[in-house]
Amino acid sequence: MEPKKRYYRKRVDFFRLLTKVKLWPSRKRILHGIKTMEIKGNQALIITHCNESFMVYNSKNSRAARFLRNKWNFIPCPTCRVPDWKLEKYGSTRFSQSYGSDLADQPES
Numbered sequence: 256m257e258p259k260k261r262y263y264r265k266r267v268d269f270f271r272l273l274t275k276v277k278l279w280p281s282r283k284r285i286l287h288g289i290k291t292m293e294i295k296g297n298q299a300l301i302i303t304h305c306n307e308s309f310m311v312y313n314s315k316n317s318r319a320a321r322f323l324r325n326k327w328n329f330i331p332c333p334t335c336r337v338p339d340w341k342l343e344k345y346g347s348t349r350f351s352q353s354y355g356s357d358l359a360d361q362p363e364s
């Protein structure tokens with residue numbers, strides 16, 4: 256079965272998007288699974304399943320935000336072992352200028 260396509264706004268809040276997809280695109284184009292994400296104002300502490308931790312800023316125009324939207328070819332992190340269903344779900348996600356959810360109404364999880 257084809258996975259259901261999900262549409263998000265291009266202008267979607269970056270942290271909300273991260274909370275939703277729970278994937279982190281690294282500089283080396285490796286897709287990590289997010290284990291925990293602790294949001295403090297405009298910054299968040301992210302810990303991946305392979306136990307990397309780093310601070311990120313909530314910017315729609317950041318490298319990671321663009322990576323997530325553009326979905327360039329990523330290699331799933333072998334240590335994080337992101338499950339296939341999660342990759343498929345992300346793979347079927349589309350980003351649109353004028354259509355889709357901005358996740359604004361979703362409760363923070």
Ligand SMILES: [Zn+2]
Pocket residue numbers: 286287288303304305306332333334335
């Ligand atoms: Zn990883």
